[in-house]
Amino acid sequence: MLTNLEHLGLAVRDLAAATDLYTRLLGQPPYKTEHVASEAVDTVFFQVGGSKIELLAGTSPDSAITKFLEKKPEGIHHVAFEVDDIVAEMARLRTEGFTLLNEQPKRGADNKLVCFVHPKSAGGVLVELCQSIS
Numbered sequence: 001m002l003t004n005l006e007h008l009g010l011a012v013r014d015l016a017a018a019t020d021l022y023t024r025l026l027g028q029p030p031y032k033t034e035h036v037a038s039e040a041v042d043t044v045f046f047q048v049g050g051s052k053i054e055l056l057a058g059t060s061p062d063s064a065i066t067k068f069l070e071k072k073p074e075g076i077h078h079v080a081f082e083v084d085d086i087v088a089e090m091a092r093l094r095t096e097g098f099t100l101l102n103e104q105p106k107r108g109a110d111n112k113l114v115c116f117v118h119p120k121s122a123g124g125v126l127v128e129l130c131q132s133i134s
């Protein structure tokens with residue numbers, strides 16, 4: 001069961017400039033910055049009601065964000081949904097014919113287990129599932 005729009009992931013080239021822009025736009029500072037080595041990204045999180053904005057900058061040439069920004073402009077990179085049981089949701093999505101980008105959930109940012117659905121199987125949108133690590 002997908003229970004909430006957990007965050008919108010925005011790919012940015014200059015994390016400091018984007019953090020300043022979103023601090024002014026949202027009228028509040030971020031609640032967290034976090035480096036996710038497994039994804040070679042630096043992230044900055046803002047809480048907006050029940051959802052979040054996640055700013056992402058690549059920290060290496062092989063980062064998914066770096067590669068994304070080689071071909072596409074800054075902006076929306078992915079949409080993330082909160083799930084109660086990520087393993088069950090991954091199995092459900094496989095039976096529904098979606099292409100998952102990882103066999104098992106992996107450690108993401110903001111104390112979550114995550115997986116990704118290939119955008120080519122999700123109407124052109126990169127989808128992330130997130131389950132809180134209690």
Ligand SMILES: CC[C@H](C(=O)O)C(=O)SCCNC(=O)CCNC(=O)[C@H](O)C(C)(C)COP(=O)(O)OP(=O)(O)OC[C@H]1O[C@@H](n2cnc3c(N)ncnc32)[C@H](O)[C@@H]1OP(=O)(O)O
Nearest residue numbers: 009036039064065067077101108109114116119124125126
């Ligand atoms: C986990 C930490 C944090 C969190 O919240 O916890 C994150 O969110 S980390 C976010 C960064 N990590 C990822 O995105 C991991 C999953 N992504 C991938 O595995 C790749 O980026 C992938 C497979 C989506 C694309 O790989 P690659 O760029 O090497 O392939 P192509 O450039 O050939 O793209 C194939 C096809 O997909 C389209 N595409 C690529 N990225 C996106 C996107 N973000 N949204 C929509 N569409 C996307 C691309 O345009 C190609 O389409 P085509 O029609 O063939 O041109």
Ligand SMILES: [Co+2]
Nearest residue numbers: 009054080128
């Ligand atoms: Co994300």
